[in-house]
Amino acid sequence: MKKLAIGVDIGGINTAFGLVDENGDLYAESVISTKKYPYVEDYPAYVEDLCQSMLTLADSLSFDYELVGIGIGAPNANFHKGTIEIPANLWRFRTDETNPDPARRIFPLAADIARRFQDKQVLVTNDANAATIGEMIYGNAKGMRDFIMITLGTGLGSGFVANGELIYGHDGFAGEFGHVCAERNGRECGCGRRGCLETYVSATGIKRTVFELMAKMNEPSKLRSIAFDDFDASMVSAAAEQGDPIALEAFRFTGEMLGRALADAVTVTSPEAIFLFGGLSKAGKLIFEPTQWYMEENMLSVFKNKVKLLPSGIQGKNAAILGASALIWQKNSH
Amino acid sequence: MKKLAIGVDIGGINTAFGLVDENGDLYAESVISTKKYPYVEDYPAYVEDLCQSMLTLADSLSFDYELVGIGIGAPNANFHKGTIEIPANLWRFRTDETNPDPARRIFPLAADIARRFQDKQVLVTNDANAATIGEMIYGNAKGMRDFIMITLGTGLGSGFVANGELIYGHDGFAGEFGHVCAERNGRECGCGRRGCLETYVSATGIKRTVFELMAKMNEPSKLRSIAFDDFDASMVSAAAEQGDPIALEAFRFTGEMLGRALADAVTVTSPEAIFLFGGLSKAGKLIFEPTQWYMEENMLSVFKNKVKLLPSGIQGKNAAILGASALIWQKNSH
Numbered sequence: 001m002k003k004l005a006i007g008v009d010i011g012g013i014n015t016a017f018g019l020v021d022e023n024g025d026l027y028a029e030s031v032i033s034t035k036k037y038p039y040v041e042d043y044p045a046y047v048e049d050l051c052q053s054m055l056t057l058a059d060s061l062s063f064d065y066e067l068v069g070i071g072i073g074a075p076n077a078n079f080h081k082g083t084i085e086i087p088a089n090l091w092r093f094r095t096d097e098t099n100p101d102p103a104r105r106i107f108p109l110a111a112d113i114a115r116r117f118q119d120k121q122v123l124v125t126n127d128a129n130a131a132t133i134g135e136m137i138y139g140n141a142k143g144m145r146d147f148i149m150i151t152l153g154t155g156l157g158s159g160f161v162a163n164g165e166l167i168y169g170h171d172g173f174a175g176e177f178g179h180v181c182a183e184r185n186g187r188e189c190g191c192g193r194r195g196c197l198e199t200y201v202s203a204t205g206i207k208r209t210v211f212e213l214m215a216k217m218n219e220p221s222k223l224r225s226i227a228f229d230d231f232d233a234s235m236v237s238a239a240a241e242q243g244d245p246i247a248l249e250a251f252r253f254t255g256e257m258l259g260r261a262l263a264d265a266v267t268v269t270s271p272e273a274i275f276l277f278g279g280l281s282k283a284g285k286l287i288f289e290p291t292q293w294y295m296e297e298n299m300l301s302v303f304k305n306k307v308k309l310l311p312s313g314i315q316g317k318n319a320a321i322l323g324a325s326a327l328i329w330q331k332n333s334h
Numbered sequence: 335m336k337k338l339a340i341g342v343d344i345g346g347i348n349t350a351f352g353l354v355d356e357n358g359d360l361y362a363e364s365v366i367s368t369k370k371y372p373y374v375e376d377y378p379a380y381v382e383d384l385c386q387s388m389l390t391l392a393d394s395l396s397f398d399y400e401l402v403g404i405g406i407g408a409p410n411a412n413f414h415k416g417t418i419e420i421p422a423n424l425w426r427f428r429t430d431e432t433n434p435d436p437a438r439r440i441f442p443l444a445a446d447i448a449r450r451f452q453d454k455q456v457l458v459t460n461d462a463n464a465a466t467i468g469e470m471i472y473g474n475a476k477g478m479r480d481f482i483m484i485t486l487g488t489g490l491g492s493g494f495v496a497n498g499e500l501i502y503g504h505d506g507f508a509g510e511f512g513h514v515c516a517e518r519n520g521r522e523c524g525c526g527r528r529g530c531l532e533t534y535v536s537a538t539g540i541k542r543t544v545f546e547l548m549a550k551m552n553e554p555s556k557l558r559s560i561a562f563d564d565f566d567a568s569m570v571s572a573a574a575e576q577g578d579p580i581a582l583e584a585f586r587f588t589g590e591m592l593g594r595a596l597a598d599a600v601t602v603t604s605p606e607a608i609f610l611f612g613g614l615s616k617a618g619k620l621i622f623e624p625t626q627w628y629m630e631e632n633m634l635s636v637f638k639n640k641v642k643l644l645p646s647g648i649q650g651k652n653a654a655i656l657g658a659s660a661l662i663w664q665k666n667s668h
Contacts, residue, residue, distance in 0.1 A: 144504075145504070146501075146503050146504040146508075158602075160496075160602060160603070162494075162496055162497075162499075162501040162503070162508075163496075163497065163499045163501065163502075165496070165497045165499075167480075167496040167497065167602075167603055167604075168497075168604070169480050169496070169603055169604020169605065170478075170479070170480040170604055170605055170606035170640075170641075171604055171636075171637075171640060172604075173604050173636050173637070174480075174496075174601075174602065174603050174604035175602065175604075176601040176602070176604075176634055176636070177601065177602060179601050179634045180598040180601055180602070181594065181597070181598055181632065184594075191634055191635065192635065193632070193634070260515065260518075263515070264514040264515055264598075265602070267508075267510040267511065267513050267514055268492075268494060268501070268508065268509065268510070268511060268514070268599070268602065268603075269494070269501055269503055269508050269602075270501075270502070270503020270504050270505055270506075270507050270508035270509075270510075271503065271504055272504035298515065298527070300510055300513045300525055300527070301525065301526065302505075302507050302510070303505075303507070306504075306505060307504075
């Protein structure tokens with residue numbers, strides 16, 4: 001009988017999920033609103049809605065299959081414990097609690113969902129880790145035992161694979177490469193510290209860079225007519241493709257920051273390849289060329305010209321669902 | 335029958351080796367001169383001498399045992415290929431070849447030794463990796479699945495363990511934490527780049543710091559009477575224990591550089607503990623206290639106050655032999 005897994009991608013606005021086979025083929029997909037359940041108190045109703053919708057989707061297939069398990073990608077997810085920690089971007093406290101009881105912030109999501117699915121295997125991990133496993137199972141990292149995945153979105157996420165296994169770390173939170181220090185006393189980061197890599201290398205990072213360059217450089221640029229609040233990272237790609245000097249310099253600088261950081265990452269895990277996934281990576285050679293150049297320029301000689309810098313093989317709208325479902329296939333291939 | 339492994343530590347001056355059991359007990363040990371064989375052309379004679387001496391040692395035990403294998407720690411060793419790359423500090427080209435044929439620089443050490451031992455298992459890895467496995471098998475990392483080992487000698491070596499396995503990386507050269515960039519355009523490193531962590535955090539690193547501080551600070555210090563060429567890192571510890579202001583500041587600064595770098599390493603692999611081994615680590619709280627403080631100060635909040643900073647449990651003169659022999663026990667426990 002065909003085996004299928006459910007992949008679930010929990011985002012701040014929507015929760016998307018689908019039925020996926022071992023080859024990454026998607027048989028059915030659906031979506032519920034995450035935003036409809038904004039408060040901590042709404043969490044049980046959210047889980048109920050999600051489970052009900054998944055059961056409906058699972059029943060909708062016209063052929064017999066075996067449901068192997070459910071893989072979930074979510075912010076602040078802990079693979080070891082099967083929990084997610086709020087408040088992430090997801091659930092807020094209705095009352096204005098600034099420092100609520102830590103225990104109240106942890107939801108046993110995997111257990112709560114498993115209960116509704118006859119205790120099928122339910123695994124959760126953060127979005128970047130899910131994408132990493134998706135790359136390994138369905139994407140360009142097939143057969144690789146050592147690689148690094150960099151996901152470029154609003155922030156910078158990452159997954160490190162060594163000896164064929166994702167590094168979750170002691171507490172399940174490893175792979176926070178967006179928060180290595182790229183510049184001492186640099187830009188303020190959402191994490192409360194300064195100079196984190198994602199304040200430079202991400203959609204918001206390149207936007208900040210553009211505004212810094214408008215102050216530094218004198219060259220004219222169409223970008224100068226757009227207010228910070230109206231500015232979107234996609235405008236930088238569009239401008240760069242038309243030869244805008246500020247946009248081009250912004251990409252060069254972003255590649256420099258990423259390339260330097262990757263050179264350091266390589267000295268630690270010595271990967272076969274590094275994959276760039278999501279938003280900024282779609283700018284193609286605008287981001288790949290400077291990243292590669294600065295990575296090689298700063299590389300310890302033993303690693304020079306060895307590490308491939310590649311686009312992700314699972315780009316596209318279903319990548320998050322595929323990645324989450326891959327958690328199940330990876331677990332069951334051991 | 336008792337099972338024993340031979341552990342071999344190849345250093346620039348001597349090659350030490352011994353017979354070790356699974357608990358890390360040493361039954362016999364011996365040493366040959368590495369220095370006696372300085373040239374590439376001497377390599378076959380060196381291997382012959384080493385094998386002969388190991389066979390003699392193996393025959394010297396008065397009880398019956400099974401020799402399980404030979405583990406070797408050496409500079410520039412490649413675990414995957416069983417090779418060592420020269421010129422390291424070990425073998426030079428007799429002629430003044432500055433860019434010899436790359437193939438001539440690679441010695442198949444594991445295969446060359448295995449031939450003399452009825453094809454017993456022979457594994458090689460670099461010194462820091464051997465120490466890391468020693469810590470895991472015999473030391474304070476017993477039972478830990480995620481930890482980092484930092485070896486502080488003339489340089490800074492490291493070993494990263496994730497999911498219970500040492501990270502060798504795609505090419506066998508992972509774990510070069512001494513060469514992450516600690517200071518952009520910083521101190522010149524032996525690797526040809528600048529600002530590598532080991533130019534600050536190592537025996538030579540703290541010596542360089544002392545001389546920088548003599549220029550920066552005005553306070554009197556006994557260290558000012560010693561010439562650079564006569565200076566040894568142990569003098570910094572001795573002076574610091576007597577309250578010397580330059581020596582104390584040198585330790586604070588060294589701890590700051592190491593602590594900052596470790597905070598970044600933690601974001602990637604999220605270890606349960608970090609072990610400090612060798613030379614500088616013997617300075618105790620002089621190095622542990624500032625390292626811990628700056629590590630926590632620069633840590634992403636999710637990792638704060640979770641990661642133990644601990645002394646190695648295999649300090650002492652036989653650590654290198656034990657670590658090398660542990661390669662065999664680790665391989666055979668899988």
